[in-house]
Amino acid sequence: MTEYFPGGLPTPRPAVEPDAQPWWDAVERGELTVPRCDSCDRSFWYPRGFCPRCGSTDISWRAATGHGEVYSYSIVRRAAGPWGFHTPYVLAYVTLDEGVTVQANVVECASDALVPGLRVRAIFERAEEGDLPVLRFIPAGEKG
Amino acid sequence: MTSNGAAVIVGAYEHPGRRLPGHTLAGVHRDVVSGALVDAGLALSDVDGFFTDSTAPGLGVIDIAQHLGLQCTYTESSEMGGSSYVAYVGHAAAAIAAGKCRVAVVSLAGLPAQRQMQSPPDTPTPAAAYQVNGYTGGYGPVADYAVLARRHMHEYGTTAEQLAWVKVASSRHAVHNPNAFLREEVTVEDVLAASPIADPLRKLDCCVVTDGGGALVVVHPDVARELGRTGAILRGHGESHKASMAGEVDLTYSANRRSAELAFAEAGITPAHVRYASLYDSFTITVLVALEDLGFCPRGAAGSFVEDGGLISGSGRLAVNTDGGGLSNNHPGNRGGMTKVIEAVRQLRGEAHPSVQVPDLEWAVASGTGFRLAANHYSSTIVLERFA
Numbered sequence: 001m002t003e004y005f006p007g008g009l010p011t012p013r014p015a016v017e018p019d020a021q022p023w024w025d026a027v028e029r030g031e032l033t034v035p036r037c038d039s040c041d042r043s044f045w046y047p048r049g050f051c052p053r054c055g056s057t058d059i060s061w062r063a064a065t066g067h068g069e070v071y072s073y074s075i076v077r078r079a080a081g082p083w084g085f086h087t088p089y090v091l092a093y094v095t096l097d098e099g100v101t102v103q104a105n106v107v108e109c110a111s112d113a114l115v116p117g118l119r120v121r122a123i124f125e126r127a128e129e130g131d132l133p134v135l136r137f138i139p140a141g142e143k144g
Numbered sequence: 145m146t147s148n149g150a151a152v153i154v155g156a157y158e159h160p161g162r163r164l165p166g167h168t169l170a171g172v173h174r175d176v177v178s179g180a181l182v183d184a185g186l187a188l189s190d191v192d193g194f195f196t197d198s199t200a201p202g203l204g205v206i207d208i209a210q211h212l213g214l215q216c217t218y219t220e221s222s223e224m225g226g227s228s229y230v231a232y233v234g235h236a237a238a239a240i241a242a243g244k245c246r247v248a249v250v251s252l253a254g255l256p257a258q259r260q261m262q263s264p265p266d267t268p269t270p271a272a273a274y275q276v277n278g279y280t281g282g283y284g285p286v287a288d289y290a291v292l293a294r295r296h297m298h299e300y301g302t303t304a305e306q307l308a309w310v311k312v313a314s315s316r317h318a319v320h321n322p323n324a325f326l327r328e329e330v331t332v333e334d335v336l337a338a339s340p341i342a343d344p345l346r347k348l349d350c351c352v353v354t355d356g357g358g359a360l361v362v363v364h365p366d367v368a369r370e371l372g373r374t375g376a377i378l379r380g381h382g383e384s385h386k387a388s389m390a391g392e393v394d395l396t397y398s399a400n401r402r403s404a405e406l407a408f409a410e411a412g413i414t415p416a417h418v419r420y421a422s423l424y425d426s427f428t429i430t431v432l433v434a435l436e437d438l439g440f441c442p443r444g445a446a447g448s449f450v451e452d453g454g455l456i457s458g459s460g461r462l463a464v465n466t467d468g469g470g471l472s473n474n475h476p477g478n479r480g481g482m483t484k485v486i487e488a489v490r491q492l493r494g495e496a497h498p499s500v501q502v503p504d505l506e507w508a509v510a511s512g513t514g515f516r517l518a519a520n521h522y523s524s525t526i527v528l529e530r531f532a
Contacts, residue, residue: 015272046271046275077339078284101391
């Protein structure tokens, strides 16, 4: 039986560290950036104002392609709080073409398409006015 | 300074209760500390070291130590989730070797089924803005381990049937444990027929939620010799953190790999010497990854290692969690590390149930992981030798 996992998942407002503000500013413009350390010249995740490998604060907020592939996933069928109203939904790790692996939901996706290696692209969802946009992914072939 | 030979576990006590209405955390701490001291043949006034986690009532260890009547020269309340109690054995040994204390008690109490457990402070972490499935709530521990299981299946061809064998083995052991929360033997078919929680994990791939706790008495070897009680001498101890690796996520191994490497190196033995292992079993997949990380089987081979009863004492490849583990016996306070150490001590003393006792056991390991294996987590591993 094919299941379909729609968008519209909750988007609770996170606590934002001030040094990651450039990432959130880009998100407000609808852009996905991946922080890159100018000292060791490597991307890292999650966004911080310093490199977790070498400690450098020389960080570039590089525009990402938004494309990547599913590294692993689970179809969540029981969940607590507001998420309980949205089961089943998909929790995944997605490896961006920039090389970092991020945790996010995959939405607007059918169960028979869902495999490690599925090509996906980034979208932002905002369920409520005042929420910050949340990074999510849809299958690369979908119009989002 | 080495942990090898620095301390002996001479007391181990598991609270017999699994549903404890009317109990308090302080009361359970009192019950288990008392039980472990009786087991060791020591008195409250002998205790000069105390270790417990951040869920104890009051500020750190200070309030609970007062309540218990302890006057310590060394205390610790560091928080490493379910792995804490395995780590505390190593920390107690280090404190004993440094002359800071001679008789240390490690305690765990939890009442999750009574909704009385004080959780660690729920302060959002910086990572939470980008992880945890949209920050809060929707991402329970089952989903985290499910993502890990899916990757293991994808990389190595591990099957749901193989995961189920871990539960089957635990249930075969729990049949012999009168205190086990689930005492009914289950089959692979039963596990596969259970309701899905987060694919590919089903209800019977998950550990039990139980009230209760346990305690250990860890002492200087001179104290142990005077007591004349059998026990388990610490031969190796290792810990490790594994984080989200700056975005280079690799879910095929856990922090156990490093912690076990350190513990085995300190003990000077290899997994081939070990015929009993207490492996953290919050979920069936947790055991598979631990078997590979501790070196009991090659990477990717844990599925075939556990199938056809591979973990059943007596007939399997390695006796694992002979008390029934977290999957069938007990996972007090949602923290499995304490019961892992306790069953390893029972095995080394020859005090496990005769049906599951490994004969003439010399070496055992206990390993625990804390928090979420597909994300930020911590691991502790200890190698123990029979002390008589």
